[in-house]
Amino acid sequence: MASEREKPDSKTVTLRHKHPLAIRWFHWLNFPLLTVMIWSGLLIYWANDVYHIGIGTWTWFEFFPDAFYKKLGVPQRLAEGMALHFAFMWLFAINGLAYVLYLSISGQWRCLLPKKKSWGEAWAVFLHDLYLRKTALPQGKYNAAQRISYTAVILMAGGSVLTGLAIYKPVQAGWLTALLGGYQTARFLHFWLTIGFCAFFIIHILQVIRAGYNAFRAVITGWEIAPQAKEKPEETLSDNAGNP
Amino acid sequence: MNIDPEKSEVREETVDADSARWMSRRSYLTLLAGFAGSVAGWKWLKSTSKTDNTPWPLREAFQFNEKVSNAVYSPERLSPTFPESRIDPPRQNGIIGLQTAFDPVTWRLRVSGLRDGAPAEFSLAEIKAMPRTEVVTELRCIEGWSLVVKWAGVAMKDLVKLHPHREDAGFLGATTPDGEYYVGLDLPVALHPQTLLCYEMNDEPLSYPHGAPLRLAVPGAYGIKHLKRMGSMAFAAERPPDYWAERGYDYYSAQ
Numbered sequence: 135m136a137s138e139r140e141k142p143d144s145k146t147v148t149l150r151h152k153h154p155l156a157i158r159w160f161h162w163l164n165f166p167l168l169t170v171m172i173w174s175g176l177l178i179y180w181a182n183d184v185y186h187i188g189i190g191t192w193t194w195f196e197f198f199p200d201a202f203y204k205k206l207g208v209p210q211r212l213a214e215g216m217a218l219h220f221a222f223m224w225l226f227a228i229n230g231l232a233y234v235l236y237l238s239i240s241g242q243w244r245c246l247l248p249k250k251k252s253w254g255e256a257w258a259v260f261l262h263d264l265y266l267r268k269t270a271l272p273q274g275k276y277n278a279a280q281r282i283s284y285t286a287v288i289l290m291a292g293g294s295v296l297t298g299l300a301i302y303k304p305v306q307a308g309w310l311t312a313l314l315g316g317y318q319t320a321r322f323l324h325f326w327l328t329i330g331f332c333a334f335f336i337i338h339i340l341q342v343i344r345a346g347y348n349a350f351r352a353v354i355t356g357w358e359i360a361p362q363a364k365e366k367p368e369e370t371l372s373d374n375a376g377n378p
Numbered sequence: 379m380n381i382d383p384e385k386s387e388v389r390e391e392t393v394d395a396d397s398a399r400w401m402s403r404r405s406y407l408t409l410l411a412g413f414a415g416s417v418a419g420w421k422w423l424k425s426t427s428k429t430d431n432t433p434w435p436l437r438e439a440f441q442f443n444e445k446v447s448n449a450v451y452s453p454e455r456l457s458p459t460f461p462e463s464r465i466d467p468p469r470q471n472g473i474i475g476l477q478t479a480f481d482p483v484t485w486r487l488r489v490s491g492l493r494d495g496a497p498a499e500f501s502l503a504e505i506k507a508m509p510r511t512e513v514v515t516e517l518r519c520i521e522g523w524s525l526v527v528k529w530a531g532v533a534m535k536d537l538v539k540l541h542p543h544r545e546d547a548g549f550l551g552a553t554t555p556d557g558e559y560y561v562g563l564d565l566p567v568a569l570h571p572q573t574l575l576c577y578e579m580n581d582e583p584l585s586y587p588h589g590a591p592l593r594l595a596v597p598g599a600y601g602i603k604h605l606k607r608m609g610s611m612a613f614a615a616e617r618p619p620d621y622w623a624e625r626g627y628d629y630y631s632a633q
Contacts, residue, residue, distance in 0.1 A: 145394050145395050145396070146392050146393065146394050146395060147392070147393065147394075147395050147398050148390055148391070148392045149390065149391055149392070149393060149398060150388065150389070150390045151388070151389040151390070151391075162409060162412060166413075166416045170420075178522070179522070181520075181521035181522055182519070182521040182522030182523045184522070184523070212520070212521065213431065213432065213622075213625060213626030213627050214432075214626065216520070216627065216628065217432045217433070217436035217437070217439070217440065217626065217628075218436065220439060220440065220443055220628070221435070221436050221439030221440075224439075302633070303447070303633055304457070304458075304516070304518065304633050305455055305456065305457045305597070305598050305632075305633045306447065306450065306451060306452070306455050306632075306633065308455055308456070308457070308458055311458070312458065316458075317516060317518060317524050318524060321522065351402060354402075354405045354406060354409050355401060355402050355405040355406075356405070357401075359398070360390055
């Protein structure tokens with residue numbers, strides 16, 4: 135990460151605005167809301183925990199082992215899970231919708247949506263993240279892999295809301311349930327999208343740790359401390375210069 | 379395109395380090411307050427008094443959801459139907475209300491809340507003489523599993539044509555003969571075209587574990603509303619009691 139220390143002989147720092155206030159609010163509101171949705175979803179799922187990874191009857195991993203449930207105190211809380219899930223679903227959906235609306239109206243979507251070259255670049259980012267490539271690609275607010283994953287997670291959230299509605303109202307929203315392949319298919323997708331969020335969360339945390347404090351603080355304060363002008367690599371200013 | 383939309387977003391300003399530190403601290407305090415507020419809110423939610431075994435704010439949410447559901451409800455939307463080849467082996471999932479001895483010979487369905495005022499009683503033969511409806515559809519349990527079942531019986535809407543309910547009825551309550559299990563349905567759900575007083579399941583007379591001689595089949599709602607071994611039912615202006623709603627579940631439970 136770029137140096138964030140101010141010069142020892144200087145009392146000034148250059149702040150670069152990165153994340154608008156609205157996005158920071160959506161992000162940090164989403165954190166507890168998604169946590170409650172996943173937790174209450176687990177309380178519900180326990181009542182009929184049918185999914186596993188394996189082939190046929192052979193199971194490599196079952197969702198979830200009894201010890202896991204016991205440790206978390208999950209068993210026998212279906213009613214509570216449903217009550218939480220069907221209350222917090224509104225807040226989760228509203229916050230997500232507000233985020234998407236804000237992205238589209240403010241133009242922030244330009245920083246977020248993958249570009250044509252993102253798909254190729256993401257591979258370079260991937261190699262760099264695994265220490266298999268020395269140099270990082272120049273980037274704007276988000277690198278190519280971030281663009282893809284942050285867009286994917288929005289689509290996943292939309293998918294969770296739709297599959298959720300399909301299993302919540304399979305008669306009144308029967309057209310949607312049918313479109314998603316039926317009740318059990320919608321439930322299957324709803325489950326795996328949740329596993330997807332958990333996987334996203336783990337990778338997200340690891341990447342935040344790697345990206346360093348300057349990037350983390352920016353999601354809280356909105357700005358990061360710009361590298362000193364003389365050290366500033368040319369690319370960071372002229373990134374995307376080749377973008378059509 | 380010459381203008382890069384992203385670059386126009388880059389705003390920089392130079393401030394002295396102290397004020398940067400202060401701005402940073404202020405943001406962290408806001409976040410911290412937010413988390414403290416979330417934890418406090420969660421604890422408050424858990425500590426609120428319970429209405430039917432659910433914290434009252436969550437019970438309110440159930441009722442709000444019910445209002446939304448009712449506002450967009452259409453009886454024309456049917457539970458999806460399947461070819462008979464898709465019928466699954468049945469699964470028995472509840473014995474509440476089935477554990478008291480009862481005499482199937484003297485059994486009668488008692489119906490009250492009718493327009494005429496006096497309750498009516500029907501033998502199984504009388505019920506079978508009413509128009510018959512069959513439907514092959516999903517039974518969806520609140521736990522998450524579902525099965526395709528073929529139900530046959532009298533559609534509630536057909537029974538109501540023959541024996542109209544009181545005009546102020548908003549609900550239908552039903553109980554087992556021993557009163558151990560009981561459900562309440564919003565009237566539109568009770569009169570959904572697929573709601574049956576069911577005496578046949580998968581082309582066979584209803585077995586006792588599945589609710590002989592007569593049970594409810596409510597494809598528009600969760601399995602918990604499919605009361606077995608029906609003893610009596612009553613059209614009512616006020617909400618009848620509901621076994622699982624009293625234990626923390628959503629009263630409405632219509633899908």
